[in-house]
Amino acid sequence: MTNSKNLHINEVKEYFKSYNSISIADFYNFYKNIDNTIKKNSVESLIYELQQNNIIKFIARDQYMLVDSNYKQIQNYIVISMDIIKSTKIDYKKFNKDLNDKVKNLNNFINKIYNTNREFHISQGDAIQIIIPFSDIFIYLLISAIAHLRPYKLRYAISVGSFDSELKKNSWDMNGPIFWNASDCIAKLKKSTNYDGLIISEYSYSDLICNNILSLINVNLSKITDKQWEAIKLDLSNEESKSIEKKLNITLTSYYERLSNSNISNIIKALKSIVEIIKKRR
Numbered sequence: 105m106t107n108s109k110n111l112h113i114n115e116v117k118e119y120f121k122s123y124n125s126i127s128i129a130d131f132y133n134f135y136k137n138i139d140n141t142i143k144k145n146s147v148e149s150l151i152y153e154l155q156q157n158n159i160i161k162f163i164a165r166d167q168y169m170l171v172d173s174n175y176k177q178i179q180n181y182i183v184i185s186m187d188i189i190k191s192t193k194i195d196y197k198k199f200n201k202d203l204n205d206k207v208k209n210l211n212n213f214i215n216k217i218y219n220t221n222r223e224f225h226i227s228q229g230d231a232i233q234i235i236i237p238f239s240d241i242f243i244y245l246l247i248s249a250i251a252h253l254r255p256y257k258l259r260y261a262i263s264v265g266s267f268d269s270e271l272k273k274n275s276w277d278m279n280g281p282i283f284w285n286a287s288d289c290i291a292k293l294k295k296s297t298n299y300d301g302l303i304i305s306e307y308s309y310s311d312l313i314c315n316n317i318l319s320l321i322n323v324n325l326s327k328i329t330d331k332q333w334e335a336i337k338l339d340l341s342n343e344e345s346k347s348i349e350k351k352l353n354i355t356l357t358s359y360y361e362r363l364s365n366s367n368i369s370n371i372i373k374a375l376k377s378i379v380e381i382i383k384k385r386r
Contacts, residue, residue, distance in 0.1 A: 110150070111150055111153055111154060111157065111159070112135075112138060113154075113157070113159055115134075115138075116134070116154065116159060116160075116170075117159070117170060117172070119134055120134075120170055121170065123169065123170070124169065124268070125163060125167045125168065125169055125281065126160065126167070126168045126169060126170075127166055127167055127168075128144075128147070128148065128151065128166050131147050131150070131151055131168075132144060132147045135147050135150060151168065154168075155168075158171055159171060161306055162306050162308065163265065163281050163306045167281055180237070180238040180264065180265065180266050180267075181235050181236065181237055181238055181264075181265065181266070181267045181282060182235070182236055182237075182238050182239075182242045182262060182263065182264050183233065183234070183235045183261075183262070183263040183275065183282050183283060183285075183286045184224075184233065184234050184235075184236075184242060184245060184246055184249070184260060184261075184262055184286075185231070185232070185233045185260065185261045185263065185283075185286035185287070185289070185290055186231070186232045186233070186249065186253075186258045186259065186260045186261075186290075187230050187231045187232070187258070187259050187290055187294075188203070188230040188232075188253075188256045188257070188258060189256070189257045189258065189259060190257075191229065191230035191256070196229075199229075199230075200229065203226060203230065203253075203256075204226065206252055206253050206256075207224050207225075207226055207232060207252075207253075209252055210224055210248060210249055210252040210253070211223040211224055213248060213252060213340075213341065214244075214245055214248055217244075217248075217340065217341055217342070218241055218244060218245070220236065220241065220245075222234055222235065222236045223273070224249065225274045225275060225276055227276040231290075232249070232253075233275045233276060233286070234275055235267070235271070235275040235278065235282070238264065238382075239379075240375075240376055240379045242262065242379075243372060243375040243376065243379070244340065246260065246262070246375070247336065247340065247368070247371075247372070248337075248340055250325065250333070251333045251334075251336050251337040251340070252337065254330055254333050255330055258301075259290055259293040259294065259296075259300060259301065260301040260302075261285075261286040261287075261288075261289030261290050261293070261301065261302055261303075261304065262286075262301065262302070262303040262304070263282050263283070263285040263286035263289065263303075263304050263305070264282070264303070264304070264305040264382055265281055265282040265285065265305055265306055266282070267280055267282055268280075281306075285304045285305075286304070288304070289302040289303075289304050300322050301318060301321075301322055302315060302318065303315055303318055303378065305382065310381055310382065310384075313381055314378045314381055314382070317374055317377060317378055317381075318378065320374065321371055321374050321375065324367050324370070324371050325371065327367075328366045328367075328368070329366075331362060332362045332363070332365060332366035332368075333366075334352060334362075335352065335359055335362035335363050335366065336363065336366055336368050338351060338352070338359075339363055339368070
């Protein structure tokens, strides 16, 4: 382990006390002023030791902040970012209209059922995103989005972190580590052809645990049929029995069988366990 004197902990705290985020380049410049012969890999070792000594914490790709920073984080948020798999193989005009209609219906649904003033917005043709205050409501927004956007298959990223700037109506007009992390996850998932999703925060160990759970959730989500998604959508909307039978043109017994076979109740339980892990890791 690096000698604590070489870390210059007091100097690090004083120098970076007003920084909202500290890049590797910032650390390099700082240590370069102390030792102009220092190499980048040595600085990276010092950054690691600063983390191990609980002086700094990771917040995004190549970005850190002081653990006891005077910088005040207002609130923790969740960004759900999605894109449509193989959307370029669909006629653009038809796809664009269909996706806009689906997202409009999705927003009407979540505003009515969950009484949220946050909405999903579209960017770059096939990317969809929302930012909400941290809570387990994200579970139902995620499931609702997947249900309403069928039959399109999605990649999704769940990014958790603090956000200190103005919360705008359209999350694509916002920027910061929580959005960069979501973008990184989507880019990583694009290398896979399967239906998939990832979760990311500034805590890599809890992310590892959450993503192990999420991989099992994704397997179960990929097995849900379109008819089962229709049943899930009605279940989320708290429809009355007569309305369910009329809309699906099946008996209530068949409706409950579809819900049971979809395994949606266990999927939601597993997602709730992820929420608890995220809460505990703070």
